[in-house]
Amino acid sequence: MELIDKLSILADAAKYDASCASSGAPKRSSRGKAGLGSSSGMGICHSFTPDGRCVSLLKVLLTNFCLFDCQYCVNRRSSNVPRARFTPEEVVRLTLSFYRRNTISGLFLSSGIIRSSDYTMEQLIRVARLLRETHQFRGYIHLKAIPEADPRLLEEAGRYADRLSANIELPTLTSLKTLAPEKELGTIHAAMGHIRQGIDATNDDIARDARHLPRSANPKRMAPRYAPGGQSTQMIVGADATDDRTILQSAQHLYRDFRLKRVYYSAFSPIPERPAGLPQAAPPLLREHRLYQADFLIRSYGFQAEELLNAPGNLDLEIDPKLAWALAHRNDFPVDLNRAEPAMIARVPGIGLRSVQRLVDLRRLRRIRYQDLVALRCRLDTLRPFVVTQDYRPTDADRDSTRLRQHLTAPQPAQMALW
Amino acid sequence: MHGVSTPPASCVAWADDFDEWRQQARQLLQAGIPPSRVTWHDGEARHDDLFASPTISERPPSPEGASTPISIGRDQLTLLRNAARYRPRGSEQPRWPLLYRVVWRMVQGDATAMHAADDDGRVLHQRWHAIKREAHHMHAFLRFHRRDDAHGERYVAWFEPAHEILDLGAEHFADRMGGSRWIIATPGGGVSWDGTTLDYRAPCPENWTREARAAANRPNADEEHALWRTYFVSTFNPARLNHKVMTQHMPQRFWRHLSEGDLIPTMEAKARHGGQRLAQETSVGQRQGKALNVKLPADATSLPSRQRDDAPTD
């Protein structure tokens, strides 16, 4: 099979993984050195496909042959799809060639399980080793961690990769049992635990070296770094009946226990020859979007999953989770922007983290006025009922949550279908 | 002129770039000349007939001004320097008077002048934001085309930046491309990298422009771009078509010089007309499929490592 045909099959097979991030890598440069590639910590999207998704990495499977039969997956062994397999050298060639043309910032390599989990993991590592050692490639590498593989292999993978990810795929034990019978939650968690240990250990080494060694001895060179971009995972949304609260609690648990960098939510995509038991239609993309918003509130704003959803169920599709929380907690509002703790200002719907910082800076210089919120381009329509400034107080008429909600959602019904 | 006690009615100052502006601004501040009295000129239009009033070089700093050292924080300097890279369009305010007004206010003790909620400060922050965004666009959407010469491997690129960011891009690509040689040509200047040093040229040499534009207009002459186009089509998920988000992140002005740019309208049209039901790329679906017939152990969850050697290869 021609390389171009393999590429077409194995990129198609890999696109169900939502992650394409190239962020979080340490600073590397090839200036004045043999080899190729750099990383700056900030990810680069080199293109966007018409689905609005970022193309940052060459995202392919090494092969889409697979021994497993995960029901939601297009590559499951019972699926009637065309199959292909790259040689490690072919993946290396494509990565370097695309990289030089500046169409990607690195490689995200995953694979179906062939022969055995260990064998598959070894093949992935081989590609990364060729890139890093033979070609001195300093771009981004994200490797899929096969949870069932020997921990020693995960250890080795982390020495080459910026990021490792073991996909949890389904948020509960039961859904995993029904839809991915060969996968085991315990094994996935164990793999995440190994990766976390690896990351923590090198971070400790680096911190210790930085403390005890003279500055001239670059600590980065002393300890080979282990997956410096951290680990991530993916959960499929809408392949079964699991609700958003369970999904978010599970994500919260992963962030806490394994210090994941990111949890990706992937709305189940309709696949050819859908097995019985899977939904016919994809869940609304808006649901996925709301999960990302809620996830961001948990990671960066100090919210708990249980605050955003205090009972079983899904996030409100009509309004974003921060506004929903504020409407349910009217007693905490309005917030006086000249007095409140920054963490509380961050809970005001319509004020983002950057504006919080700017408001806090500004009030050291002078009192905050309503006009400042205009200048900082905060979402005025949304925040109006929730803030107090030196020259502004919300009027009493705005105080009823139900009416407020009607008022806030009324002008935008047309956006619903689009998201 | 020494010892003049009243400042002239107005001053004229010229600056081509930030460092020139900074030098002039420092003198004007030390002379205590308020923004309303300064007319700034940008660029090289130094015609003698424009000398309507004394230039600042003729005015030594007043003793009083010189005694107050003018200091400005490092972050603030960064903000000014980067905001100055912005090329104002249409009715947007020119850069030098804006910058001078801001530093004047700072020196007068108005610390809010550079805050994002201030009328002037907001413009600075917006401009810096636009600069970061445009530099990021260059890092992301510039495309190299391989054009070897007698000395071996070599890459060329054509890029049309909206602001003065060529150096920000060049530094990035020097880190990224290591020993590979390249040139980047733009409508303004150009820069080349020979593996060790950056060579800036303004204006851009004509032969660079010609070669880079030709490469950008016929991207398929470099056959690796054909592989890239295949990848782009395959990695797209038609079931999630979202034109708005795509164009938000990748403005259409860049499409022209992307080798995948001309594919986008077709991919969207196809997705809208039926292809949208499935995530799979149609051409992949049309190939001969292959379900795998593997015998799994009774307890499939305990699939042992290194056990099975019957996995198919192609």
Ligand code: SF4
């Ligand atoms: S292990 Fe499951 S999810 Fe992964 S490729 Fe195989 S069938 Fe798909």
